[in-house]
Amino acid sequence: MTRTLDARDQTHAGSGATRCPDCTDGLGQPRPVEPGSWRDRVRRKPGLATVYRIAVFFAGLLFVLLGLALTVLPGPLTIPPILVGFWVWSTEFEWARRFFAAFRRQARDTWAHAKQHPVSSAAVTIGGLAAAGVVFWAVGHYDLVDRAIAAVGG
Numbered sequence: 303m304t305r306t307l308d309a310r311d312q313t314h315a316g317s318g319a320t321r322c323p324d325c326t327d328g329l330g331q332p333r334p335v336e337p338g339s340w341r342d343r344v345r346r347k348p349g350l351a352t353v354y355r356i357a358v359f360f361a362g363l364l365f366v367l368l369g370l371a372l373t374v375l376p377g378p379l380t381i382p383p384i385l386v387g388f389w390v391w392s393t394e395f396e397w398a399r400r401f402f403a404a405f406r407r408q409a410r411d412t413w414a415h416a417k418q419h420p421v422s423s424a425a426v427t428i429g430g431l432a433a434a435g436v437v438f439w440a441v442g443h444y445d446l447v448d449r450a451i452a453a454v455g456g
Contacts (some may be wrong), residue, residue, distance in 0.1 A: 306346075309333075325332065330395050330396055330397045331395075331396045331397075332345065332394060332395070332396070333393070333394060333395065333396050333399055335391075354394075355394055355395075358390060358391065358393065358394040358395075359391065359394075359395075361387075361390050362387040362388065362389075362390035362391035362398070364387070364389060365384065365386045365387030366383070366384050366387035366388070367384045367387075367389065368383040369381065369382070369383035369384035370384070385405070386434065388401060388402050388405070389402060
């Protein structure tokens with residue numbers, strides 16, 4: 303049984319290439335846009351298209367780095383900026399769109415599971431919040447931050 307190669311397979315057949323051969327800016331294949339839209343008009347101007355793609359990349363990077371910087375703070379503050387960064391990237395880059403689509407699919411599946419099993423989902427959520435509360439209480443009550451700083455020698 304023979305299989306015909308589509309255009310993508312033919313591009314990469316035998317070459318072992320893992321990246322897009324048509325991409326020259328290193329940012330990956332741009333997402334398809336609707337003809338006549340403002341993004342289509344931006345992409346028709348090569349210099350402006352590159353500047354726009356780089357601006358989108360750095361805007362997304364700013365949010366991702368903000369989310370990573372927030373990891374030093376307690377709570378779930380680190381996740382939303384990272385998701386916003388990937389959403390910004392997904393507006394322009396196909397690789398980010400695929401990642402973001404997979405994340406959204408997983409989030410929908412998780413929400414559906416939580417709705418099907420409300421008691422266990424509530425128990426896990428309440429247990430996690432209680433554990434976090436105990437940790438915050440212990441850190442404050444036993445001066446764990448000051449003890450850690452003293453142990454490090456600071």
